[in-house]
Amino acid sequence: xxxxxxxxxxxxxxxxxxxxxxxxxxxxxxxxxxxxxxxxxxxxxxxxxxxxxxxxxxxxxxxxxxxxxxxxxxxxxxxxxxxxxxxxxxxxxxxxxxxxxxxxxxxxxxxxxxxxxxxxxxxxxxxxxxxxxxxxxxxxxxxxxxxxxxxxxxxxxxxxxxxxxxxxxxxxxxxxxxxxxxxxxxxxxxxxxxxxxxxxxxxxxxxxxxxxxxxxxxxxxxxxxxxxxxxxxxxxxxxxxxxxxxxxxxxxxxxxxxxxxxxxxxxxxxxxxxxxxxxxxxxxxxxxxxxxxxxxxxxxxxxxxxxxxxxxxxxxxxxxxxxxxxxxxxxxxxxxxxxxxxxxxxxxxxxxxxxxxxxxxxxxxxxxxxxxxxxxxxxxxxxxxxxxxxxxxxxxxxxxxxxxxxxxxxxxx
Amino acid sequence: xxxxxxxxxxxxxxxxxxxxxxxxxxxxxxxxxxxxxxxxxxxxxxxxxxxxxxxxxxxxxxxxxxxxxxxxxxxxxxxxxxxxxxxxxxxxxxxxxxxxxxxxxxxxxxxxxxxxxxxxxxxxxxxxxxxxxxxxxxx
Numbered sequence: 001x002x003x004x005x006x007x008x009x010x011x012x013x014x015x016x017x018x019x020x021x022x023x024x025x026x027x028x029x030x031x032x033x034x035x036x037x038x039x040x041x042x043x044x045x046x047x048x049x050x051x052x053x054x055x056x057x058x059x060x061x062x063x064x065x066x067x068x069x070x071x072x073x074x075x076x077x078x079x080x081x082x083x084x085x086x087x088x089x090x091x092x093x094x095x096x097x098x099x100x101x102x103x104x105x106x107x108x109x110x111x112x113x114x115x116x117x118x119x120x121x122x123x124x125x126x127x128x129x130x131x132x133x134x135x136x137x138x139x140x141x142x143x144x145x146x147x148x149x150x151x152x153x154x155x156x157x158x159x160x161x162x163x164x165x166x167x168x169x170x171x172x173x174x175x176x177x178x179x180x181x182x183x184x185x186x187x188x189x190x191x192x193x194x195x196x197x198x199x200x201x202x203x204x205x206x207x208x209x210x211x212x213x214x215x216x217x218x219x220x221x222x223x224x225x226x227x228x229x230x231x232x233x234x235x236x237x238x239x240x241x242x243x244x245x246x247x248x249x250x251x252x253x254x255x256x257x258x259x260x261x262x263x264x265x266x267x268x269x270x271x272x273x274x275x276x277x278x279x280x281x282x283x284x285x286x287x288x289x290x291x292x293x294x295x296x297x298x299x300x301x302x303x304x305x306x307x308x309x310x311x312x313x314x315x316x317x318x319x320x321x322x323x324x325x326x327x328x329x330x331x332x333x334x335x336x337x338x339x340x341x342x343x344x345x346x347x348x349x350x351x352x353x354x355x356x357x358x359x360x361x362x363x364x365x366x367x368x369x370x371x372x373x374x375x376x377x378x379x380x381x382x383x384x385x386x387x388x389x390x391x392x393x394x395x396x397x398x399x400x401x402x403x404x405x406x407x408x409x410x411x412x413x
Numbered sequence: 414x415x416x417x418x419x420x421x422x423x424x425x426x427x428x429x430x431x432x433x434x435x436x437x438x439x440x441x442x443x444x445x446x447x448x449x450x451x452x453x454x455x456x457x458x459x460x461x462x463x464x465x466x467x468x469x470x471x472x473x474x475x476x477x478x479x480x481x482x483x484x485x486x487x488x489x490x491x492x493x494x495x496x497x498x499x500x501x502x503x504x505x506x507x508x509x510x511x512x513x514x515x516x517x518x519x520x521x522x523x524x525x526x527x528x529x530x531x532x533x534x535x536x537x538x539x540x541x542x543x544x545x546x547x548x549x550x551x552x
Contacts, residue, residue, distance in 0.1 A: 027433070350487035352466045360433045368465055382466070382486060411438060412488055 010307045016392050018043040018299075029362025032397045037182050037210060037341055037388030038366055039232045042296070046236060049295040053288045061287055062261060062278070076287055079294035080277070086297050087227060088218040089244055093276040096250070097290055100241035101209040102132040104228035105176070107243055107280060108205055109136035111253035112174065112226075119145030121173040124202075126151040126159055126188075127378055128181045131371040133207045137176060146173070153378065157184035157333040164193065168200035175204045179211035183370040183386065184333025185316075185341030187215070194224055203249060209233055213390070214312055214339045216305045219244055231289060235390075236296030240289035243280070250276050257282040308391045312340055315389050315398065322402045323387075326409065332384050343370075343384035346405065349412040351385045357408040358385075363401055416508055419500050420516035427520035436521075437489065444491030448498060450482040461536050466490045468537060472544035478503050479545055493522070493534055501541050509545035514538060 016022050019041045024031050033041060053075075059068035061076045084092045098104045117123070123137050127150055141148045151164045159177075168175075175197040180187050194204045203225035208217060212229040219227050226249070231240040245253075255262050255273055262282040264272040273279045300308065319342050323329055328347040346354055355367030368383040369376045376383055387401055414422070430436040450459070454471040461468040466487030473480045481502040485491040500516065501509050517523050517534065 350466055350490075352487045353489045356489050357437065360437070411434070411441060 010303070010311045012311070012392065012394055015303065016394075018045065019392050020044060020047070022392060026362040026364070027360050032361075032363040032400045034387040034389060034393065034397065034401060035364045035366050036213075036390035036393075037233070037370075037386060039238070040213065040235050040390050041392070042235055042237070043299050045299050046292050046295045049292040050237065050288055053291055057291070058287075060284055072287055072291070075291040075294070076285070079290050079297070082294045082297045083242060083244075086301070087212075087242075087244055088220050090220055091247055094244055094247055094250065096243040096245065096277045096280045097285055098228075098241045098243050098280075099239055099286070100230040100232070101207065101228050102241075104226075104241055104243035105132055105205070105207065106136050107256045108176075108226050108228070108245070108253075109140045111256050111280075112249065113140040113144060115253050117144045117146050117173050120171060121146040122149055122167075122169070122171045123147070124149045124151060124164070124167055124172060124175045124177075124197075126177050127153045128157065128159075128184060128186065128372065128375050129176075129178055130182055130207065130209070131373070133176055133178060134374070147171075150374075151177075153186075153375075156335050157181065157186045158335045159186075159188055159193075161189070161192070165196060168196060168202065170201065172197070172200050172202040175202055176207070177204065178207040178209075179217075180208075180214065180339045180341075181333065181372075181375075182210045182341065183343055183372045183375055183384065184335065185338040185343070185388075186333060186335040187211075187337040187339050189337075190224070191222060194222055198223065203246075210340070213300070213308075215309055225249055231293040231296065234293075234296055235299055236293040237286075237289035239286040240293050247276065250280070255279050255282070259283045261285075303391065312389055312391060315393060315395065316340060316342070318395055319387060319389065319398045319401075322398055323405070326402065326405055328409065328413070329405065332379060332381065340390075341386060341388045343386045344405075345381060345384055346409055346413070349408065351383045353412050354385045354405065354408045357411060358401070358404045361400070361404040361407065363404045365401070416500060416504055416512045420514070423496070423500070423516050424519045440492035440496070441488050442492070443495035443499070444485075444488045444493075447484070447491050447495040448480075448482045448502075450484045454482075455484060461533070461540050465533065468494055468533065470494070470537065470540055470544075472541070472548065474506075474548050474551075477505055479506055479509055479548055481541060481544075490533065494537060496522075497534075497537055497541060501545075506545040506549035510542055510549060512542075 021041050057072045059072045061073040080092055080095045083095045125137055137148055149167045152160045177193055179190055197204045205226035206224050208227050208229040213234040225246050227244040229242050232238040259282040262274050262279050264274045323344055330345050332343040351367040358365055366386045450469050450471045455469045459469045459471055461470055466485055468485045470483045481498045483494045
């Protein structure tokens, strides 16, 4: 009853009208955009805000006393104020604005590493991490003589929680795990992961790059220590991202980069650092993207994350069912809890060949290893074709995808 | 036939295809007919970097001419390699090194392929020319 009510309120036709790019054609065919895991399209509201910024507000933030600088600073800080309730953070100053997920992870790896990781310590990641949540930890481990441990997964693409439990010990300094897998779509049991890590005395960083646009996230309820995500995957501009960190960790960490904004006082003898969040925001930020991310949050809030999640879940089920009807098609990633991603292979066809043919039909998917080479090695495959959905996708989009895959099979096999 | 005569013939052939499907079906067919590389050369040192799919390429010298063989794990890529081999194989190292490959643009492949794929194609051409230069030096 309630489910039906939500779906009735969710009007995908109206939503599609907000995304002008969805009306264009590609290779003479209407665009079917199913590469949302890479980046989402932007609604007119965000595009208008970008134009408005450069026509009405452009000036540097946090420094000028002049009118425009005040306006730009206010608009920029409004985004931080919107992000706080969006992820249910306890404090606004726990929201650090970065370039994106990758920079957020690198910041924690570098600064938390310097403060808390020494020789013989251990960091735990998982077998389904994006390279961005592998390489920074490899570098920290190399620099500090620490050990990187990797939680394995089962064939369905679910974490081996028994192995995870057995890996935690008093040398574990951090657990860095993805909330939703970008290549498999698995939603990890993050609440349990965090509880177990905390019981062992280790904080947890969640890579929420593929979760923030699909699920309601409450950092206090999760009790997560760090949460990272990107603006461009949640209908906002590129070049802006978020690092949420608990105040106690952020205060205990040294600054990341140095320069303007992050200082309180500079003499040639000594520099004192600025307070949170500015301590971690050296240099002029991406002001336009920062402001317009706030408009993307408004857009999501107006539609409602619960409605989005439910609609996308239904569409994911439909996509899975339709694709499985194609003979010789195999889905990689069959976890019980999944979000927004269907990765698949056509037996006997290289994912790249399938991607080329789908592109000819106006269907945008991602092919390749999805920056998860160790994961592809785990399955012994060169890569997959990945269809990833967003709130503006429809069953018609999926029907066109399925017809395209069938055509690719006819041509390639 | 000279390298340019082969290129011109391919441009004429491709002009007959009136849609992308016919063009790609032809490329896929070429892939199936590709002169396959000997299994012993299907290892990392013969792998061309820059392609999303794997491409192995080997050059042999016979009677003053270079003979290319190749393989790929993707059939469309295999067809593209086949196209390159059709044009460049069985010519002298000097002819290959000095060749100017204008047919790729003219048959509309460069614009139709994604940047990663186009880069792969360029890496392929570069590698074929490097083999020719190396063989030329040996003679």
